[in-house]
Amino acid sequence: EDQVTQSPEALRLQEGESSSLNCSYTVSGLRGLFWYRQDPGKGPEFLFTLYSAGEEKEKERLKATLTKKESFLHITAPKPEDSATYLCAVGANQAGTALIFGKGTTLSVSS
């Protein structure tokens, strides 16, 4: 069964304190690993897609990496505006390539 597990569930950081979010997955035929950001009361906002082990993508203070079993979202010197829930998802090899989501990591960054 395809599955995505994110850890930790919640993370509190001080402004400037770098850290990483983990996404481990089991899927029969990976069709992309996706990271989204979700603010309260809003829809998920696309951040990155990774397709093969070793691939890395960066955007501002965020960097996503991928191995054969997990992905990391590294946050360097975070700011309060980075506070949000970060969702990880894998593309399923069925159902019109629907996304299978983890439960998310809620990040809070205080100044």
Add this chain to the structure above:
Amino acid sequence: NAGVTQTPKFRVLKTGQSMTLLCAQDMNHEYMYWYRQDPGMGLRLIHYSVGEGTTAKGEVPDGYNVSRLKKQNFLLGLESAAPSQTSVYFCATRTSGRGEQYFGPGTRLTVT
């Protein structure tokens, strides 16, 4: 460019009432999806469509029906609402080539 829009934004229903949620997109995307998001459960796929006139069941389809009569619209219907359908509903779209999906702002539905 509005992207993906959803109507209504909020709705309260009584048990047994029916309603239709509308998703509209102006990106000319082939694929459209309906998800529900519940606390502690993550996003789960209800139904999806790979093109105009086609629909298929996802992970949690019971109690819902869908239609895709026009490429730009994907409707989600609840024939007889139940309290278990209290949730936030998201529509998403993607092109046939790239994998990422683009989400609408959501509809918050409460069934009493």
